[in-house]
Amino acid sequence: MWYASSPAAPAMLACEYVANQKNKHGGRSMKKSVYTMCGMCTVRCPIRVESEGNRVTWMEGNQHLLGGALCARGAAGIALREDTQRPQHPLIRDGERGEGKWRKASWEEALDYVAGKLKEIKSTYGGESIVISSRGGPWQGMYKTLCHALGSPNYTNHDNTCGRNTHHASLSINGVGRKGLQYDYKNARHLVLFGRNLFTSLLIAEDRGVIEMLNRGGRLTYVDVRFTKTASKASRFMLVRPGTDYGLALAMIHQIIKDNAYDAEFVDRYVTGFNELCSFVEQYSPAWAAQECGVEEQSIIDFVREINEDRPRVIFHPGWNLSRYNDSFYASRALHILNALMGSIEHEGGLFFPKGPGDCGVKGIKTLDCPKPDIPRADGCGTEYPYFEKGPGLAHLLFEAMKTGKPYPIKAWIATRHDPFTCMPDPAKQKEYFANCDLLVSIDAHYSEFGWYSDVILPESMFLERDNHIVVQKGLKPRLALRRRPVDPKFDTKPNWYIFRELAVRLGVGEYFPYETIEELWQWQLEPTGFKIEDFDEKGFIELSSKPVWFDRDKLEGKFKTPSGKIEIISEMLTKAGLDSLKPYESPAAPKQGKFRLVYGRCAVHTHSHTQNNPLLSEMVPENNIWINSAKAAELGIKNGDYVHVQGANGYGGTIQAFVTDYIHPEAVFMRHGFGREVPLQTRAYRRGLSDQRLMSGLLDVWDRSGGAISLCEAQVTVRPANGSDA
């Protein structure tokens, strides 16, 4: 071959070397190749980055794991690095909240200011009045450590509008959380997705695995209210009535039991409550589901015949951002039950417990830690709601404490890589709550809407410019991974390991951050493992097992951390809390005349709400549109491409283009999340498109009492052709 076709990476070490190349001035150029982790979304794909001087010249997926693959967001990492429309130095508010008047501050001044305010608040109201929030991820230990060290139990994250329902569902059935089980897609024979639009909300490794499965003749059954990219690859697409997923899942269980299409031996051995399940699903037949969900009866019957052929290599994805409907918790429970019936746990092509260092006979890394203070959380998780895991709790339930001062006041909120005003509905309502706080701080690499509203912005360096501490990545082949920066910060920004340590030191709790430099932190972390930092050079990660680690399927006793040690269809924990395990299905009301249920989702070119202003990505997808069913559009006099006015219950509304299609359920309209931004400095994204979360008025109070998450698809909007007087 005349071109390099080897899938292995060129043997470059993550150190500087002088390339034998002349640059345009005839001199030698200083080129580097560094393995790190992408930060354009929370998948954090492993990447290799080439740089010259302090400029990034090339990014690609880590060949060892992804064969070079990198998505459109990854491609825009360089554009983000060069973008001037991000915080370039610490900012302290110089006018009213949200006015956009800032004064530049040095790091010394800004950190002193924040620490000073926190000290005041702590002495007046107690450490528990301080909230630290993040958007999850593997570095939460650092944020929790500071939170606990300040005397607050109130660390929280974005999961209340993400995976909390699925997490609580998994805990109640399997005894492990949402991340306590993972999926062996590439070896599966049948993947079932309820709304998990994985070819749009893409996770590169997962997508490649599913494509491989499909190429091998595997099946994909996809359920959604509209025809998405994932639907286009499905061997069976079920267009479902919005809000009826739970009913469809129950009908599948009904038919599976009827056809004996389940692993009776596995159920007998590891599952309790099966008889109760049989009685419960008796009424939920495929014929019933056809009426209720709009899915053909024969399709459900044929589907069950297929999975009977394909099991145990069948995966029912139990939902990720399953914060959609008021019964999403129970929908997720039904999906978890379906997995249990397949007997697919710890089987190739099924589900597995992600393994860690201990499972490979390797000692783990040291992690930053501070025990949680023995004070009840302000959001009631673990106390008022004993069945809600205390972990990050539920962010929206902190608002009540902010307003009433009960159980105690909340006076400070530090959001790191977290934007409550786009993560949660109804920012206008949130601002009423946040008015009770004396201090609002945003630690972020971009101007979040919350950041724009806050008192201090501490700018984090973007991912190419920063190191992060080492993390464990659990899986079939667990590994250690980290970020090592290919380039230095372009502006006066800092990495989060520095920011958190500096705050801790000023607040007298520096002992929980036992390092001065990142190299010291890495060394401290690696000390028990026997590895050295140089061991990351060869591949960008340290593999803890060369072969996939599977548990013995015959010896799964003790792996399910439920009270009984088995998979509990009737959950002891839920029963104790006075909640149903098998809740009777309730049919959702159709939207009122002239209204539509607002359904939101993603775009493969953007990440949630923080890439809309990226110079490259904003050019590729500058705004969102609204999908509307053709028959409904015709009734309203709307043609494809027309501009329409969309309005929520609180009066917020605006004009965007309509995409008229047969392939969305008539009760729903669909918009991509993250647009309609309100930060004027982000000129490319400012007020382009419409904000779905602002249309979700009232939804802060519409949350699943069993699962905890906000029900983000329970808002209704009106849609009409735009006229001359619309903005």
Add this chain to the structure above:
Amino acid sequence: MSKYYITQNIKNCIGCRACEAHCKSKNDAGEGAYFCKIMTVGPREINGRPAMDFVYMSCFHCEKPWCVEACPTGAMQRRDTDGIVFVNQDLCVGCKACMTACPWCVPQWNPRTGKVAKCDLCMDRLDQGLKPACVTKCVTGCLQLTTPSQASEARRQEVAEQMLRP
């Protein structure tokens, strides 16, 4: 066409537009300019079922390029060694004759420079034994850099195996 050939396995394309983004990130194509582009076909109905596909389009690097013939300055040229067609920016006067001449309107207009540029198969990478950016970083690996004879062989093999699949 040039001795190279980019093929796309349409079945495996998820329309994620990574190829477009990588191409734009590497080449300063200009606003609205895409040297390669994913064309979405659908959703439309096929045999009573909805369908949607994503088709990759870049440059065919024709053996007898219309664009090279049309170019009045010699800016649009063809590399003899491998047939890659590219634009010398110093010679381009922005007359758009190449865009008009090309049956697929492959050359792209850069509003900032007032000139045209196009896919050059990342010849700087090819010359180092590497593959074009789009092929290297395609998320599902549906893009391949190959040669016409290898592509034909691979496709025939695939079809033969499909025909005999039980």
